[in-house]
Amino acid sequence: MKISVTVDGERLGAVAGQTVAGLLMSRGRVSWRTTSRTGRPRGLFCGIGVCFDCLVTVNGLSDVRACQRRVADGDVVETGAVDER
Amino acid sequence: MESSDVVIVGAGIVGAAVARRLALGGFRVTVLDRGASAGGTSSSGEGNLLVSDKGPGAELDLAVLSGRRWAEFAAELPAELGPGFPDIEFEAKGGLVVATTATGADALLAFADTQRSAGVDARPVTAAEAAELEPDLTPRVAAAVFYPDDAQVQPSVATEALLASARRHGARLRQGVTVLGGVVSGGRLVGVDTTAGRFGAEHTVVAAGPWSAEVAGNFGVRLPVLPRRGTVVVTTRMPRRIRHKVYDADYVGAVESELAALQTSSVVESTAAGTVLIGSSRERRGFDERIEAAVVGELAAKALILFPFLADVPVMRAYGGFRPFVPDHLPVIGPDPRLPGLWHATGHEGAGIGLSVGTAELIGALMTGVEPEIPAAPFAVTRESLRKVTTG
Amino acid sequence: MSVDVLVIGAGPAGLAAARAARRAGARVVLLDSSDVLGGQFWRQPLAGGSDADIRALQHKWDRFVALRRVLTDDPDCEIVTGAQVWAVDRRDDAPPVVHALVGPADGGDRRRRVFVPRALVLATGAHERTLPFPGWDLPGVYTAGAAQAMAKGEGVAVGKRVLVAGTGPFLLPVAASLLHVGATVVGVVEASSWRRIARGWVPRPHELRPKDLMSKSAELGGYVRALAARRVPYRTGAAVLAAHGDSRVTAVTVARIADDWTPRQGTEQRVEADAVCVSHGFVPRTEIAISAGCALAADGSVRVDEEQRTSVPGVYAAGEITGIGGADLALAEGEAAGRAAAGRAGGAAEVARHRAFADRMHSAHGIRPGWKAWVGDDTIVCRCEEVTAGQLRTVLAATETRGLRSLKLSSRAGLGICQGRICGRNVEDLLPDAPLDPGRTANRPIVVPVRLGEIAAPPVEREV
Numbered sequence: 001m002k003i004s005v006t007v008d009g010e011r012l013g014a015v016a017g018q019t020v021a022g023l024l025m026s027r028g029r030v031s032w033r034t035t036s037r038t039g040r041p042r043g044l045f046c047g048i049g050v051c052f053d054c055l056v057t058v059n060g061l062s063d064v065r066a067c068q069r070r071v072a073d074g075d076v077v078e079t080g081a082v083d084e085r
Numbered sequence: 086m087e088s089s090d091v092v093i094v095g096a097g098i099v100g101a102a103v104a105r106r107l108a109l110g111g112f113r114v115t116v117l118d119r120g121a122s123a124g125g126t127s128s129s130g131e132g133n134l135l136v137s138d139k140g141p142g143a144e145l146d147l148a149v150l151s152g153r154r155w156a157e158f159a160a161e162l163p164a165e166l167g168p169g170f171p172d173i174e175f176e177a178k179g180g181l182v183v184a185t186t187a188t189g190a191d192a193l194l195a196f197a198d199t200q201r202s203a204g205v206d207a208r209p210v211t212a213a214e215a216a217e218l219e220p221d222l223t224p225r226v227a228a229a230v231f232y233p234d235d236a237q238v239q240p241s242v243a244t245e246a247l248l249a250s251a252r253r254h255g256a257r258l259r260q261g262v263t264v265l266g267g268v269v270s271g272g273r274l275v276g277v278d279t280t281a282g283r284f285g286a287e288h289t290v291v292a293a294g295p296w297s298a299e300v301a302g303n304f305g306v307r308l309p310v311l312p313r314r315g316t317v318v319v320t321t322r323m324p325r326r327i328r329h330k331v332y333d334a335d336y337v338g339a340v341e342s343e344l345a346a347l348q349t350s351s352v353v354e355s356t357a358a359g360t361v362l363i364g365s366s367r368e369r370r371g372f373d374e375r376i377e378a379a380v381v382g383e384l385a386a387k388a389l390i391l392f393p394f395l396a397d398v399p400v401m402r403a404y405g406g407f408r409p410f411v412p413d414h415l416p417v418i419g420p421d422p423r424l425p426g427l428w429h430a431t432g433h434e435g436a437g438i439g440l441s442v443g444t445a446e447l448i449g450a451l452m453t454g455v456e457p458e459i460p461a462a463p464f465a466v467t468r469e470s471l472r473k474v475t476t477g
Numbered sequence: 478m479s480v481d482v483l484v485i486g487a488g489p490a491g492l493a494a495a496r497a498a499r500r501a502g503a504r505v506v507l508l509d510s511s512d513v514l515g516g517q518f519w520r521q522p523l524a525g526g527s528d529a530d531i532r533a534l535q536h537k538w539d540r541f542v543a544l545r546r547v548l549t550d551d552p553d554c555e556i557v558t559g560a561q562v563w564a565v566d567r568r569d570d571a572p573p574v575v576h577a578l579v580g581p582a583d584g585g586d587r588r589r590r591v592f593v594p595r596a597l598v599l600a601t602g603a604h605e606r607t608l609p610f611p612g613w614d615l616p617g618v619y620t621a622g623a624a625q626a627m628a629k630g631e632g633v634a635v636g637k638r639v640l641v642a643g644t645g646p647f648l649l650p651v652a653a654s655l656l657h658v659g660a661t662v663v664g665v666v667e668a669s670s671w672r673r674i675a676r677g678w679v680p681r682p683h684e685l686r687p688k689d690l691m692s693k694s695a696e697l698g699g700y701v702r703a704l705a706a707r708r709v710p711y712r713t714g715a716a717v718l719a720a721h722g723d724s725r726v727t728a729v730t731v732a733r734i735a736d737d738w739t740p741r742q743g744t745e746q747r748v749e750a751d752a753v754c755v756s757h758g759f760v761p762r763t764e765i766a767i768s769a770g771c772a773l774a775a776d777g778s779v780r781v782d783e784e785q786r787t788s789v790p791g792v793y794a795a796g797e798i799t800g801i802g803g804a805d806l807a808l809a810e811g812e813a814a815g816r817a818a819a820g821r822a823g824g825a826a827e828v829a830r831h832r833a834f835a836d837r838m839h840s841a842h843g844i845r846p847g848w849k850a851w852v853g854d855d856t857i858v859c860r861c862e863e864v865t866a867g868q869l870r871t872v873l874a875a876t877e878t879r880g881l882r883s884l885k886l887s888s889r890a891g892l893g894i895c896q897g898r899i900c901g902r903n904v905e906d907l908l909p910d911a912p913l914d915p916g917r918t919a920n921r922p923i924v925v926p927v928r929l930g931e932i933a934a935p936p937v938e939r940e941v
Binding site (some may be wrong): 089111120122123124128166167171207234239242243245248249252258260261268318320321322332358363375376377379380381382385388389395396397399400401402403404424 | 574583912
């Protein structure tokens with residue numbers, strides 16, 4: 001089933017059941033956050049919800065693991081450094 | 086046999102502060118700990134340096150003295166320990182005590198009055214002023230008092246800093262060494278037997294926090310220090326939205342309570358790293374380490390009363406520790422006349438981080454025969470309010 | 478519904494435990510944090526996968542389908558997916574009370590459920606251990622498990638030119654999965670030498686049942702053929718010593734290493750790659766077990782007896798949390814644990830035979846101390862708090878503490894949002910002296926971050 005998700009203001013088509021990380025990586029993104037201390041880029045690392053490197057903001061809630069959260073129709077995903085907003 | 090002038094049992098913040106003070110005073114000091122430095126109570130609290138929770142009396146005097154010493158120490162430290170040493174994160178950020186009910190408001194304002202009469206800077210603020218101090222604070226403020234002298238340190242680093250400073254002045258630290266018993270000669274404690282052999286000393290200072298009763302027991306002395314459980318939860322990092330230490334007015338009541346059952350009240354503050362610490366529960370349940378969901382949940386609920394925005398913030402860590410609890414809520418500081426050579430520096434409950442450096446001042450003065458800056462008698466182990474539990 | 482046996486984790490061990498407990502007549506609740514059953518081993522897209530994908534990516538799939546069918550058709554087995562256990566309350570001489578939030582991962586509005594089971598089976602699995610090396614925090618460096626999860630669960634290749642490195646048989650299926658989803662695998666680099674691998678696997682073949690040996694050999698042989706057909710070079714006795722790039726990986730340095738994993742000077746080669754997938758073994762996920770009060774073995778896994786009993790009455794453990802041994806062992810342990818949790822005995826001998834296999838794997842592929850020579854002063858050790866090995870050493874020298882807790886609080890290594898899951902073991906290994914409070918990095922009473930608003934309200938249901 002095709003659904004629609006907004007990522008950083010851009011409307012994207014997605015497949016129901018895809019994780020946020022799956023969606024971002026299928027579109028070629030390898031990093032979507034910068035670290036709070038030195039501003040280094042980060043994206044997926046462990047892929048199973050353990051390392052918390054891949055955090056995104058979903059529907060206004062920060063610190064959501066992109067590799068664990070499945071997209072739902074109408075979700076608003078924001079990437080970037082949570083603690084620099 | 087190794088020998089020193091002073092053996093200190095316990096490498097937590099109190100032992101570290103006493104070691105530094107005595108080493109600076111020319112004593113040869115050895116600090117023993119059965120575990121690692123800063124491994125117990127000192128690394129399981131918030132790092133409070135508070136006057137706001139103390140009513141007039143001896144503990145407040147000690148807190149005021151300690152506050153001055155902390156400011157000096159924080160200023161001296163970077164030069165003394167060098168740039169490689171981690172920051173103790175001393176911050177004189179001030180505390181804001183908030184009552185959200187009419188009853189709480191009356192009690193808070195009355196308490197602040199008594200504190201002011203004792204010289205504490207306790208400033209009642211309006212709801213609008215409170216909102217200016219803390220923009221994300223609940224609008225339901227019935228009364229609020231601002232205490233500019235409340236401050237904070239990172240307690241584990243502060244302990245290590247005091248120990249490092251003590252070492253620079255000649256003190257020695259032995260970790261992983263357990264005290265097994267006292268060496269008594271001519272009715273006087275002249276050293277300790279340990280898992281690493283005998284350590285001779287003219288003075289032995291028990292600074293073992295909630296384990297002090299056990300250590301004193303090894304010397305045949307009864308010491309009424311019991312563990313009181315405290316739990317703190319920590320959020321993930323976020324942009325700083327909480328600027329001061331913020332407490333609900335129940336905190337004062339919980340500290341002074343004698344009840345064994347669980348009590349919680351909020352102490353909410355940001356750390357230098359960007360996390361928010363939420364404390365603190367108090368429960369008397371022996372050395373039981375488990376952390377329960379109900380306690381975490383109640384801490385969360387109380388924190389949301391003060392800062393509703395925290396509802397969406399993740400909590401990532403909970404840690405608990407044991408505070409050294411004394412039935413009359415005063416630390417035990419000074420020589421023990423029941424066994425000459427034995428000293429105590431313990432029983433500070435949840436205030437040991439703040440009171441450690443003042444405690445060290447008292448011990449330093451008493452050991453060198455100098456008049457202390459504040460009276461030491463209220464902290465004596467022989468005081469009337471402990472008579473029932475120290476005799477017999 | 479009353480809960481006779483609560484099973485946490487729906488990978489091979491948890492599924493087998495749930496079925497065995499049901500066969501023994503117990504009413505079962507099975508929890509998993511994912512939205513689909515199968516765990517990491519049988520990770521699959523939410524909507525299922527094509528037959529071709531399943532044939533290429535899955536192993537023992539029929540076993541899974543059978544387990545899933547039996548359990549989902551069973552009215553006395555409640556399966557709760559999307560159930561994140563966030564805390565357990567230890568009780569005296571009884572299994573703990575288990576607190577879960579049910580709903581979208583890390584979502585703010587999940588349903589709170591509390592279980593008071595008569596018996597508890599922990600089957601929480603393992604996560605990868607990745608040793609640090611310069612550049613390992615660059616985007617494009619993944620755990621091998623991440624590459625596997627993206628391939629199996631999302632049909633996505635983590636890179637176009639991918640190097641797979643580390644140690645253990647797990648590298649092979651990961652490389653095969655990458656090939657299946659369209660990546661070019663530029664090489665598989667195994668740290669152990671052939672000599673050590675042979676020494677680990679070959680002795681005492683009589684300890685292994687021919688059936689197991691055949692099954693394992695066929696599985697690994699299949700991967701090796703798949704790699705050979707695609708001309709993927711397989712090297713042993715070598716390791717990735719650095720990843721290079723500005724904002725993402727563009728190349729890696731591979732070098733020969735000695736038996737103790739110390740790099741051999743002058744053997745460095747630069748390999749162009751846009752992704753590198755690394756695995757150095759697995760760490761049991763023991764948060765819940767530790768909070769429940771279960772005793773651990775020296776290697777950090779949960780200690781169990783021959784019927785999978787932990788040190789806590791009524792609490793059983795199965796699968797990777799009792800020691801890393803793969804899916805066959807997990808299935809056997811789960812079976813034994815489920816049966817024992819439901820009050821039946823028998824199953825120990827089966828488990829013992831499988832464990833012989835796990836021991837061999839450890840001796841052939843266990844981490845060797847020479848890796849510390851890969852780590853420079855400016856290599857990040859703690860990814861969350863960005864603490865380097867040099868900072869760790871400086872803090873240690875300054876404080877002279879022998880305690881992990883103090884070191885953690887002074888250096889901030891392990892204090893970040895992953896709570897030391899990634900760096901904990903590595904930090905412990907980097908210390909010159911064994912800490913006086915070992916294992917402290919594994920103690921996490923909050924199993925996973927949860928929002929304050931989700932836990933502030935008292936739970937609505939308590940299921941006994």
